[in-house]
Amino acid sequence: MKQPKVNFYNLAWRWHFYAGLFVAPFMVMLALTGVIYLFKPQLDPLMYGSLLNVPAGHHNVPADELLKRVKDAYPQATIKQYLPPVNAERSAQFVVLDAGNELNVFLDPYHGDILGEQDAKMNLQAVARAIHGELMIGTVGDRLVELAAGWGIVLVVSGVFLWWPRGQAAGILWPRLSSRGRVLWRDLHAVTGFWGAAFLLVMLLSGMTWTGFWGKQYAGVWNVFPDAMWNDMPKSDVEARSLNSATRQTVPWAMENTPMPMSGDHAEHMAHGGAQAGPAAPTISLQDVQDIAEQRKVEPGYSITFPTTATGVFTIAVFADDPRNDATLHVDQYTGDVLADVRWEHYGNVARATEMGVMLHEGKMFGVFNQIIVLLICLMILLSAVSGVVIWWKRRPQGKLGVPPLRHDLPKWKTAMVIMFALAVAFPLVGASLVVVWLLDRLLSRFNRQTESVSSSS
Structure with missing residues (x-):
């Protein structure tokens, strides 16, 4: 009897499984x-009201x-x-480096009293941001998050193919709530994944622009300013x-x-190999620097970063909720x-x-409405991740990983390869890991066939 051919669905299911196995824990972490x-704008005043809020003077x-x-x-600290103050009822803030610790120091702008301090790297929002961006382990964490985001795109692409309607709407556009067990969990996973697919792609792609590898390459290719903007000043290699x-965002992505620039006569000396x-x-x-920001109508919420060397500059920067109000100014520390x-x-x-994508990602573009939309996306991500794990757990054979079977007479293998190759080129870390997973998958398949052969012969 001729063995039935298996189409691309079989291969997509297998890659969806591998992507989900790796991505699910990261998606849960990123969503939480x-x-x-x-909700930083709402949480900060509630949690740190004594530091942030002051009576208007x-x-x-x-x-x-x-x-x-x-x-x-x-006295021993470096002011960073x-x-x-963002408005009349907010405190002023300094970031200081004191004995190896980075502190946020808050002051009453009307009386000059120090209201208190906060660990700049260990408060709730800083920790959440650090985990979200690099798992609090630096470059390795950044690459892992980038890898997970890239595989998340594989997950979405393969998931949409698996979801694609094949003659029915129930379980496709809405879940069959009357069902129970694995069928219900499968519907929740598929329907949630479908309605959230486009939003998730936007979130993944906008988030990846901040990553240390792909994001930096992306910025290098697409984020180009006219050379003339920098021709009339000495420039550093920084x-x-x-x-x-x-843990802290100072300049907008577009400026990264x-x-x-470099300040003063020192700049000329350095520029010529000094x-x-x-x-x-x-x-x-x-x-003086604050006056420059106000004269040039920089939106409130900006920061002033101090120079650290004789050639350094003051940097006035605001990463505005509405990107149209972004501003980055570099000021000579000697002449102003x-x-x-x-x-x-x-x-x-x-x-x-x-x-615009980054601001939508962070829920800042359209205020509370934007926050609610992103919250719903995060809840959909959590439901999709949890339901996917439940489906796998209910389906897997006892004592085995439960990888979807792969037959070798795939008539659309070329189609699969084109899609995977496109993703590998667009996201190099994903491409490298695809090769590794493919090799491991081949070894695992060969081992399973040998095991089955031994078992049948005995």
Whole structure:
């Protein structure tokens, strides 16, 4: 009797299984930490109200006086950043490095009193962001998250193929709630996956733009500013991405691969092969820098990052909820000259689309409505991940992994290879891991065939 041929469905199911096995734990982690960070605007004032909230006053203490109060309170600390009050009822904030610890120090902008401090890397939102971006283990974690996001795209593509209607709507567009057991879980998984597929792709792709490997390559190809913008100033080898970290966002994504300008006469010396510059010694005041931000109408919520070397610059940056209000300004620490002032109108089309995607990803673009949409997506991700694991657990043979069987007379093998090759080219880490999984899969299949052969012969 001729063995029936198996189409691409069989292969897609197998790859969907492998992708789900790897991706599910990461999707749960990303969804949970994402929900925490999603509601940062609501959670922070509730959790840290004594640090963030102040009664509105009439006369602000100058930024330099606030800086002096912080230096007096932390004489051995390095001041890293200043965040002026966002509105009349919010505190001012300094980021300081003190004895190896990064602290957020909050002050009453009307009286200059220090309200308290917070561990900048171990508060709830910072931890959620660090886990979400790199599992709190640096570069290795970043690559794992990127790999999981790439495999998540494989999961979505293969899942949509498996879902594709084949003559019925029940269990396809809506779950059969009257069913029980594995059928119900299968419907919940398929229907949730379908309705959430497009949203999940947007979330995965917008999130991957921040990754250290794929995101950096993507920015290098698509995020290009005219050279003329940087021609009239000495440039360092340091990129603006150095101002961002796993726990703190300073400059917008569009600015990450742009060069940091250099300040003053030291810059000319360094640009012509001079020795390493010494420590920063700015001659303009912090209030001068804040005045520049206000004169140039930078949206409230901006930060001022201090220079760390004699060639460094003050950087005024706001990563705005509405990307059209993004601003990044580099200011000479000696003269107060604005060396660069980059806004939304300077971004290319891809950078604009990416910034919009990031803001949608973080639930900031359309306020509470955006937050609710992203919350629903996160809940759909959780339901899809949990239901997928339940389906696998109910289906798997006792004591075995339960990999979907693969027959070798696949008439659409070329189609599968084209799709997988396209994903491998678009996402190199996924491509490398696909080769590894394919080799392991072949070894496992060969081992199973040998085991079955031994068992049948005995």
